[in-house]
Amino acid sequence: NAGVTQTPKFQVLKTGQSMTLQCAQDMNHEYMSWYRQDPGMGLRLIHYSVGAGITDQGEVPNGYNVSRSTTEDFPLRLLSAAPSQTSVYFCASSYFSGHLNTEAFFGQGTRLTVV
């Protein structure tokens, strides 16, 4: 049972570099989201998707892009990394129940350091 898989687990970037954080889920969940976790701030929503081809911004979207071409994958792109993007990034997925929230399943996280 793979669940939500994130790669890489660790990454160091130089300021201005770009990279893509990968997220894949094998549960056929419609909803996928990206959060960043910073000390003392909990997890904050970056971007969100309700299905293939549909994305929306969360609380802290600046500096990040997403796309969702398949149900399984939801990559997060940093176009020009900044030190303020040093964080632990979590991808999550959940299924559509019709009208009630369902459990969000989280990946193991990607620890990103921008120097």
Add this chain to the structure above:
Amino acid sequence: QQQVKQSPQSLIVQKGGISIINCAYENTAFDYFPWYQQFPGKGPALLIAIRPDVSEKKEGRFTISFNKSAKQFSLHIMDSQPGDSATYFCAASKETSGSRLTFGEGTQLTVNP
């Protein structure tokens, strides 16, 4: 601004004691309140969740108490064990939001043997 405020930031409890973590929310449209447990190096995992049609929900040693008028909810861990040592996050969302969660700041719980 933090729409969900959590306290305390850290908590140390003796084995067998009761751990209590509190959260307060601002948005009255929130109607789903989960608690997540996170171990070091892992992603958060759902522990227990409550909807505002009930004031309390219990699952084993874990209980959520919910006070809609005060816009507060809390997690009680009875008979706390060293294995409960983790970071706990409260969260809130609107049922129609598709599980878009607003998290509290987190509480680092340490249960001493």
